Amino acid sequence: MRTTIIPAQITTVEDRVAGDFSLSQILILMVPVFGSAIIYILFYPSMKMVLYKIGLIIGLIILFGILALRIKGKIVAMWLFDLVRFQLRPKYYVFDKNESFGRQIDLSQIVKSQIAKKTKVKKEREIELKLLEIIRLEEMVASGKVALRYQFNKKAYEK
Numbered sequence: 054m055r056t057t058i059i060p061a062q063i064t065t066v067e068d069r070v071a072g073d074f075s076l077s078q079i080l081i082l083m084v085p086v087f088g089s090a091i092i093y094i095l096f097y098p099s100m101k102m103v104l105y106k107i108g109l110i111i112g113l114i115i116l117f118g119i120l121a122l123r124i125k126g127k128i129v130a131m132w133l134f135d136l137v138r139f140q141l142r143p144k145y146y147v148f149d150k151n152e153s154f155g156r157q158i159d160l161s162q163i164v165k166s167q168i169a170k171k172t173k174v175k176k177e178r179e180i181e182l183k184l185l186e187i188i189r190l191e192e193m194v195a196s197g198k199v200a201l202r203y204q205f206n207k208k209a210y211e212k
Contacts, residue, residue, distance in 0.1 A: 081121040085113040
């Protein structure tokens with residue numbers, strides 16, 4: 054099968070559907086059409102044109118007309134979306150590795166907590182002891198005094 058690499062310039066070009074309008078601009082401009090139909094049908098008096106309905110419809114057309122404009126090649130709605138996303142981003146970042154490797158773990162507190170949790174169930178004690186062994190192994194590997202090598206069984210790959 055023959056494959057071809059597509060240059061990035063081709064994939065980032067926005068398609069024009071009608072004139073200078075892209076698909077997203079046309080969708081933004083269709084919102085006031087459906088919105089005005091909903092206002093005309095649902096608001097009191099139903100199915101009659103009243104002055105406040107005309108005001109709401111004109112307001113919708115102006116608002117979404119502004120959102121569909123292009124500034125520096127980007128739609129105003131996208132600028133607004135980026136601005137809101139920027140304002141809602143986290144203000145403080147806390148670095149957390151989410152791994153036990155490389156952390157300073159106080160083993161004395163873990164041992165004290167295990168001594169305090171003397172349980173009668175034998176399985177739970179085995180799980181806690183395995184945790185201690187894993188922590189000690191990670192500390193030995195992290196210290197650099199012990200070399201670690203993984204060796205896989207060749208039979209597992211032969212099928």
